[in-house]
Amino acid sequence: MDVTVKVKRYDPDAARPQVEWQEYPISIDENATVLDALIMIREEVDGTLSLRCSCRSAICGSCAMRINGHAGLACKTKASDSMDANGTIVVEPAGVMPTVKDLVVNFDLFWKKIEEVEPYLKPEVPEPEAEYIASNESMLHLSGVTACIMCGACVSDCTVLEVDPTFLGPAALAKAYRFTADPRDGDANGVSRDRLAKLGMPSGMWDCTRCNECVQACPKGVAPMDRIMALREQAMEVGFGNTNGARHAEAFTESVGHSGRLDELRLPVQSVGITNIPALLGFMPVGWRALTHGKLPPLVHKNVEDVDTIRRLFRKLNNS
Amino acid sequence: MKYAFYPGCVSQGGAPELYPAAKLICQRLGIELEEIRAWTCCGAGVMQEKNQLFGDTLNARTMAKAEQLGMTIMTICSTCQGVMGQANQRMQNPEYLAEINSHLAEEGLEYKGTAEIKHLLWILIEDYGLENLTPHITRSLGNLRIAPFYGCYIVRPTEALGIEEHPERQTSLETLIETLGAILIDFAGKTRCCGFPILTINEKNSMAMVGKHTSEVKDLGADAMVTPCPLCHLNLDGFQPKAAKQAQRAIDMPILHLPQLIGLAMGISPAELGLKKHIVSTAPLELKLGAGSR
Ligand code: SF4
Ligand code: SF4
Ligand code: FES
Secondary structure, three states: OEEEEEEEEOOOOOOOOOOEEEEEEEEOOOOOEHHHHHHHHHHHHOOOOOOOOOOOOOOOOOOEEEEOOEEEEHHHOEHHHHOOOOOEEEEEOOOOOOEEEOOEEOOHHHHHHHHHOOOOOOEOOOOOOOOOOOOHHHHHHHHHHHOOOOOOHHHHHOHHHHHOOOOOOHHHHHHHHHHHOOOOOEOOOOOOHHHHHHHOOOOOHHHOOOOOHHHHHOOOOOOHHHHHHHHHHHHHHOOOOOOHHHHHHHHHHHHHHHHOOOOOOHHHHHHHOOOOHHHHHHHHHHHHHHHHOOOOOOOOOOOOOOHHHHHHHHHHHHOO | OEEEEEOOHHHOOOOOOHHHHHHHHHHHHOOEEEEOOOOOOOOOOHHHHHHHHHHHHHHHHHHHHHHHHOOOEEEOOHHHHHHHHHHHHHOOOHHHHHHHHHHHHHHOOOOOOOOOEEEHHHHHHHHHOHHHHHHHOOOOOOOOEEEEOOOHHHOOOHHHHOOOOOHHHHHHHHHHHHHOOOEEOOOHHHHOOOOHHHOOOOHHHHHHHHHHHHHHHHHOOOOEEEEOOHHHHHHHHHOHHHHHHHHOOOOOOOEEEHHHHHHHHOOOOOOOOOHHHOOOOOHHHHHHHOOOOO
């Protein structure tokens, strides 16, 4: 099978370091992975090409990179599935983290975030004399998150990290959930209040845009975004509702539960908090421009027909 | 050709120009729409954070009504499409579906799990057919450079969007832009997040995203960006002035709703399509289109 691997290259030691695209036309086996192709290039065509890999079987987490614009493991991606109509595969280093050379990136940021969430059990009650007994159910539930191989694919493609390096990011937040959802962490009921309080600060769980990039990128089904949503649920459950994000989710649900549809005018007021005058004023210029363009949502919010049914459903399900 | 129409809140709220534009082009194309009676908000993923069961029950209610009509649901919002698709996927679990139906029973409704949900974008390509669209194109967009912007929920996660059976959906917006005769400005940001969901939570980051995408296509020489998602439109258009201020540069990138671009190609006037309601002026675009005088 003939393929052209187009690689984004960068050599910091070059006389004038710059990003360059290089094309490698090669012939590989039908069943070859993208990693097989890259190794072949390095061994037979161009020994200066740098990349990281070890296990070649989606276990070690070394070979995450962008293939055709999206992060994934090169060893888990078949070359034949990745070629465009002209037989080209585009390979770049992972995003967000700085490139060291060619396809190798610096993981400092990744590890710093993991460290920040204190990835170890922190019980707030005296430890039992013998072992901790945790239910099979709770451990099975955690097996989804513990499947993380720290490859950084999610971090590479995170839309928020791309614009704000202070965000905790998908891998670390998923790791945090691994502990908040562990019955051995936190108080006697397994509630990790301190963690949830910290994770609810700016740059934490509420900063995620729910873009699903990390879910799509993760090769291990960790679904980091779903864990972030679960963290938010936990936070709201233990009463950390006093953040813009929590207020937003509550106000949204209440609006729909009340009228069947979204009342867009009330939303910003409720989510930044009615007492937060500076933030509300911040929305004004846009509101004013919207008004003069006849674009503002209707001032009188109408209810859908059958609104009584919706309200009844809301009352019933809001407590479940 | 008739669909159970699900307009979504934003097409009648924050982006009120979308609803009439979508109805207008469907009418001209001969796509009949029957609006689902008393439809409710899809939850936009926000409600699902707070209470997934409530959100899914409301969506099941909408889908049950479409089932009764015996029609495919047509959405005009990437977010509605994704959120309803994901809810529908969860409801393929019989136990979960039974639980939801127990709540719908009061209203005498039952969802059987068979609804099909399709964005107008997909309907045009898969059901209507581009070959049937072409005869309706009466105005040349030949000198317009248009960049696509999908909106997260219509591209991810792929399992909830039938991408495996319909890989062409991943390039549907580019296909449509080219079919309409415009010049496609492809860019890497087309499938990224517009930042709308965190607008009231971290405005700075939200504005950074708007600024990044709009200035990227500006620098590529685009005349406008087109999106099938009214939430993206709200952020990319409505908040672009603020984003430009934060980015400390001029951007002025007109953002079009998908039906507006289609309408322009069909010879419908910019005013009728609601272009005047946008925050970023579409005047330069209209001038280039030669439509300014119409
Ligand atoms: S869903 Fe959230 S954490 Fe995941 S990539 Fe998007 S912004 Fe980042
Ligand atoms: S969550 Fe998934 S993508 Fe992110 S580091 Fe872990 S295995 Fe990799
Ligand atoms: S080489 Fe180990 S995960 Fe790819």
